Amino acid sequence: MSVDAVKLTADLVRCASVTPVEGGALVLLDKLLTEAGFETTRVDRGEVCNLFARWGSGNNGRTFGFNGHTDVVPIGNIDDWTQDPFRAEIVDGFMYGRGTTDMKSGVAAFAAAAIDFVRNTPPDGSIVLAITGDEEGDAVDGTVALLDWMEANGERMDHCLVGEPTSPNTMGEMMKIGRRGSMTGFITARGVQGHSAYPHRAKNPVHAMGQLVAALARAELDAGTEHFDPSTLAVTTFDTGNPATNVIPASCKMTANIRFNDSHSGASLTDWLEAQAAETEAATGVTFSLKVKISGESFFTPPGELSSLVAKAVEAQTGVVPEMSTSGGTSDARFVKSHCPVVEFGLVGKTMHQVDERVEVTQIGQLKAIYTQILRDYFA
Numbered sequence: 001m002s003v004d005a006v007k008l009t010a011d012l013v014r015c016a017s018v019t020p021v022e023g024g025a026l027v028l029l030d031k032l033l034t035e036a037g038f039e040t041t042r043v044d045r046g047e048v049c050n051l052f053a054r055w056g057s058g059n060n061g062r063t064f065g066f067n068g069h070t071d072v073v074p075i076g077n078i079d080d081w082t083q084d085p086f087r088a089e090i091v092d093g094f095m096y097g098r099g100t101t102d103m104k105s106g107v108a109a110f111a112a113a114a115i116d117f118v119r120n121t122p123p124d125g126s127i128v129l130a131i132t133g134d135e136e137g138d139a140v141d142g143t144v145a146l147l148d149w150m151e152a153n154g155e156r157m158d159h160c161l162v163g164e165p166t167s168p169n170t171m172g173e174m175m176k177i178g179r180r181g182s183m184t185g186f187i188t189a190r191g192v193q194g195h196s197a198y199p200h201r202a203k204n205p206v207h208a209m210g211q212l213v214a215a216l217a218r219a220e221l222d223a224g225t226e227h228f229d230p231s232t233l234a235v236t237t238f239d240t241g242n243p244a245t246n247v248i249p250a251s252c253k254m255t256a257n258i259r260f261n262d263s264h265s266g267a268s269l270t271d272w273l274e275a276q277a278a279e280t281e282a283a284t285g286v287t288f289s290l291k292v293k294i295s296g297e298s299f300f301t302p303p304g305e306l307s308s309l310v311a312k313a314v315e316a317q318t319g320v321v322p323e324m325s326t327s328g329g330t331s332d333a334r335f336v337k338s339h340c341p342v343v344e345f346g347l348v349g350k351t352m353h354q355v356d357e358r359v360e361v362t363q364i365g366q367l368k369a370i371y372t373q374i375l376r377d378y379f380a
Contacts, residue, residue, distance in 0.1 A: 013104055026049050029070070036055075067162045147338075163345070182294075
């Protein structure tokens with residue numbers, strides 16, 4: 001009996017697994033995969049729950065891996081939802097609920113495809129499912145923990161597909177063969193507090209920070225590269241915490257997020273931010289300090305066997321040839337890329353993280369069929 005990917009999606013959506021809560025989603029998958037002959041291991045670390053599952057010994061043939069996550073972002077104001085975010089109601093051909101798009105449908109589709117495939121046509125090789133509960137959080141103890149555990153235990157994937165939603169509007173139109181890097185700079189300016197009527201007796205950190213913000217906003221980091229769009233910088237907050245109208249504050253803070261291509265690294269951009277701050281400091285006398293969080297470096301999987309395999313399956317099942325893109329935000333593929341070649345393909349992501357997140361039900365079946373063909377062709 002085949003696994004119904006639509007029903008499995010609904011069952012997973014009904015697990016309220018808001019990061020970092022497991023919510024029963026991995027327990028459900030563990031039971032399902034174990035019953036299908038997969039050897040499963042919980043790879044929990046810190047407050048995060050993760051699941052590793054393997055079919056096959058790993059000693060013969062190649063190993064194909066799927067990666068995904070069952071954690072979801074918070075629902076926001078529940079009164080804004082037209083359907084209960086954890087009931088998986090189907091209305092007019094769409095399943096509503098938090099995680100329907102990002103990405104419980106993807107996990108359900110590849111789990112269902114893998115189970116049916118090994119039952120019907122046991123491959124000469126192995127299939128690995130690496131599923132985390134920490135993609136929407138800090139992502140420190142999720143896929144990273146799984147990969148650490150795999151290395152320590154001699155487990156390996158030869159190729160991996162991450163089931164994130166990848167198509168902007170139409171099923172099959174896009175796959176990801178890389179991602180820009182992401183980093184955040186937290187900058188503090190410290191001046192001298194004073195009365196606003198006597199600004200010459202103070203050093204205004206707000207004015208100095210404004211100069212730095214203007215310089216960063218004007219900067220053109222690059223014009224793009226062969227496989228990537230231009231890098232971007234966005235100032236996301238500017239705070240003084242000053243309730244008084246007649247006091248020049250002693251300090252203020254600013255946060256900037258940079259999405260960068262393969263012409264930069266997190267380290268090189270950190271040096272650049274420090275140089276920009278130092279230049280403003282020299283001009284204003286206000287001191288600056290910088291802390292940086294690098295969420296991931298840019299990466300690129302050159303078109304080849306894996307991307308061709310995925311593109312062929314997508315075209316066969318949808319009639320659409322997917323664009324090979326590096327657009328969008330970060331994903332756990334940024335960690336997998338150091339382990340093996342990785343690409344991403346999944347559903348249309350228009351409503352992910354939104355109120356009334358929803359997925360077209362027919363697309364879940366399509367996605368399972370695509371993943372099934374990928375496995376069939378890979379082990380042919």
